[in-house]
Amino acid sequence: MVSNICQNCGGLMEWTGDRRKMRCPFCMSEFLIEERETDAFDKANVIDPLLFRSEWDISKLREKSNGKDFITEFLTGVNEVGSAEKEQENLFKILSKSDNSDMATESIHPELFRTAVQRVASVLEPGEKPLVYQNSGLFSKGKEGSVITDRRTITYDTKKVMFELHKDIRSLQLDNGGDIPSIRVNEQFAVRFSMIGTGYKGTGAAAAMICLYAFAQEPDLKQIRLV
């Protein structure tokens, strides 16, 4: 059984986005936790019930190969990997196995990546790191698409740039209607990504990563809804 009493000041501690860490909101001490009570849940089949309120039907998602790849990566990311930086490495590993020209990072299709980053530069803050670009227009070549950074998910077209900060994430909507699962951040039609061309593993890993960033960047965030 894990004690949630701060060893430093006796305050009641809270979970952080890192599953192995608790934080005291009174003295800001952080403590590493080896095991926690809720670690007993079935990690291969249940999305961490402490961090998420999920309406996703996991067994139904597993019936199709794209849904299966998506949910497997998401479960691994949030249940096992547990930190945004490590999940970012996992995402890059998945992307490096794809040579799809609709997707780019600093090292995969770097020119396409640079064009996209320039396109969204107006909303980036100093020190913000763009991680991945995904084309959404059929012949867009960087003119339309999504860019995920370490702070926000951005969607843009030729007219406008829209984004949601990771720290403002309260829900993710999985649109699994077609063959391509895509994620709407805060259920917004305008801000979404699907990581086309990465076998949908990329979509699951990217969704897990932005949730982990959300918990790390917004200490008051209790749960994310998955709809």
Ligand SMILES: [Zn+2]
């Ligand atoms: Zn304390």
